[in-house]
Amino acid sequence: MTLQDRVxxxxxxxxxxxxxxxxxxxxxxxxxxxxxxxxxxxxxxLQRLVAEGALEAEALRSVRVPALSRAGLENLLPVRLxxxxxxxxxxxxxxxxAGIATLTAGVxxxxxxxxxHDFAAYLTENSQFHLTLYRAAGNPVLLRMIEQLWLQAxxxxxxxxxxxxxxxRLNSFHRDCLAALADGDGRAARAAxxxxxxxxxxxxxxxxxxxxxxRNA
Amino acid sequence: MTLQDRVxxxxxxxxxxxxxxxxxxxxxxxxxxxxxxxxxxxxxxLQRLVAEGALEAEALRSVRVPALSRAGLENLLPVRLxxxxxxxxxxxxxxxxAGIATLTAGVxxxxxxxxxHDFAAYLTENSQFHLTLYRAAGNPVLLRMIEQLWLQAxxxxxxxxxxxxxxxRLNSFHRDCLAALADGDGRAARAAxxxxxxxxxxxxxxxxxxxxxxRNA
DNA sequence: ATTTCTTATCTGTGATCACAGAATGCGTCA
DNA sequence: TGACGCATTCTGTGATCACAGATAAGAAAT
Numbered sequence: 135m136t137l138q139d140r141v142x143x144x145x146x147x148x149x150x151x152x153x154x155x156x157x158x159x160x161x162x163x164x165x166x167x168x169x170x171x172x173x174x175x176x177x178x179x180l181q182r183l184v185a186e187g188a189l190e191a192e193a194l195r196s197v198r199v200p201a202l203s204r205a206g207l208e209n210l211l212p213v214r215l216x217x218x219x220x221x222x223x224x225x226x227x228x229x230x231x232a233g234i235a236t237l238t239a240g241v242x243x244x245x246x247x248x249x250x251h252d253f254a255a256y257l258t259e260n261s262q263f264h265l266t267l268y269r270a271a272g273n274p275v276l277l278r279m280i281e282q283l284w285l286q287a288x289x290x291x292x293x294x295x296x297x298x299x300x301x302x303r304l305n306s307f308h309r310d311c312l313a314a315l316a317d318g319d320g321r322a323a324r325a326a327x328x329x330x331x332x333x334x335x336x337x338x339x340x341x342x343x344x345x346x347x348x349r350n351a
Numbered sequence: 352m353t354l355q356d357r358v359x360x361x362x363x364x365x366x367x368x369x370x371x372x373x374x375x376x377x378x379x380x381x382x383x384x385x386x387x388x389x390x391x392x393x394x395x396x397l398q399r400l401v402a403e404g405a406l407e408a409e410a411l412r413s414v415r416v417p418a419l420s421r422a423g424l425e426n427l428l429p430v431r432l433x434x435x436x437x438x439x440x441x442x443x444x445x446x447x448x449a450g451i452a453t454l455t456a457g458v459x460x461x462x463x464x465x466x467x468h469d470f471a472a473y474l475t476e477n478s479q480f481h482l483t484l485y486r487a488a489g490n491p492v493l494l495r496m497i498e499q500l501w502l503q504a505x506x507x508x509x510x511x512x513x514x515x516x517x518x519x520r521l522n523s524f525h526r527d528c529l530a531a532l533a534d535g536d537g538r539a540a541r542a543a544x545x546x547x548x549x550x551x552x553x554x555x556x557x558x559x560x561x562x563x564x565x566r567n568a
Numbered sequence: 569a570t571t572t573c574t575t576a577t578c579t580g581t582g583a584t585c586a587c588a589g590a591a592t593g594c595g596t597c598a
Numbered sequence: 599t600g601a602c603g604c605a606t607t608c609t610g611t612g613a614t615c616a617c618a619g620a621t622a623a624g625a626a627a628t
Contacts (some may be wrong), residue, residue: 173613185402216434389581
């Protein structure tokens with residue numbers, strides 16, 4: 135693995151973990167210093183993240199972490215419904231017992247995180263659950279697109295959600311999905327995932343309106 | 352616009368026009384020489400195209416134009432149906448008279464290309480028609496994803512389709528779509544686009560099986 | 569005190585160089 | 599004649615330097 139791959143992974147993780155403020159400008163030399171490399175691999179990593187939609191660039195300016203906006207979230211939701219719904223339905227026809235066991239364990243860990251009001255752990259487990267499910271669809275082209283969507287949606291999760299937003303209802307959709315998968319009912323699995331995304335998406339929009347700091351853009 | 356943007360656009364156009372053979376390795380210094388620049392902007396452009404899914408990279412090796420494969424095309428089709436179907440339906444609710452006029456002109460040009468058995472012109476116009484339609488959906492996130500899909504599908508079009516594959520039926524789906532848009536019927540527009548993609552997709556798979564040169568991978 | 573113009577600094581882009589791993593060609597041996 | 603091994607060449611990666619456009623800071627004028 136090359137150095138720019140490691141740098142890319144590091145910055146990508148920082149974005150997903152919300153370690154950069156939405157709207158923040160990322161400077162090549164600063165990141166290079168903090169990662170203890172030359173500017174070169176950082177330059178490549180940032181350009182790659184821009185191409186993946188995780189950052190936005192204007193010509194001859196520093197790249198920016200996209201600001202949260204109602205329009206952005208509203209545009210994202212239907213695409214997520216279409217792609218993640220498709221993946222869930224395909225997974226329903228292909229997932230095996232081992233896969234269902236993995237997902238069941240994930241749901242248990244999400245219950246635990248909800249009980250402990252640990253929203254960081256919940257978000258991590260939630261992401262694991264969804265991506266494991268979509269991987270089971272066995273379509274690399276589809277999986278790649280979905281990962282790009284999550285990268286774009288990541289900052290919204292970590293910057294808007296707090297412990298107060300965790301409700302037991304969140305995990306009920308995952309349970310519905312799991313039941314559908316056990317029945318081999320792809321259509322029901324899709325419906326459960328779509329309900330999950332809709333519920334969470336509406337919640338994010340509400341949080342955005344409540345939070346004056348992010349109401350801009 | 353920076354130099355690497357121009358280089359990116361140039362190579363991207365070469366890929367879409369089929370000026371690179373599927374499976375071909377692209378070397379930084381060769382492209383730099385033919386584009387009369389230093390290797391630097393070429394390096395950046397190639398990395399960007401890899402991130403966009405237009406090229407594939409293995410670590411420490413030259414990037415490759417993806418080889419055509421049945422699995423690749425089969426994975427692409429359901430994603431295209433989901434995303435382009437969504438965009439067509441959204442466009443049905445938002446497109447205005449000027450947009451419909453633009454699309455109508457495009458259909459006329461496709462008829463002309465079909466009559467002249469000019470498959471290059473047909474493919475260009477076809478791409479214009481679809482992207483114009485999807486732009487009318489007014490969802491930048493969605494449009495971005497669809498453009499990535501077309502970039503991945505491009506080589507399959509230009510390398511498998513010949514004049515002998517042009518049939519008047521191809522344009523009938525576009526006409527159906529146009530009629531649906533005029534009625535403001537998004538559902539019907541989606542159905543027409545999906546039928547178009549399915550028909551053309553099946554045709555590509557058949558051509559792939561017929562062509563021994565591309566049956567590999 | 570505020571605005572504006574000028575200057576100094578910052579920052580991304582492009583070029584050149586050095587290096588390491590991969591690929592290729594050639595010679596040797598069975 | 600064919601296969602193996604070595605050496606040369608090729609090729610991507612990473613670092614350093616030069617430059618131009620943008621940004622920010624400071625000084626002068628109203």
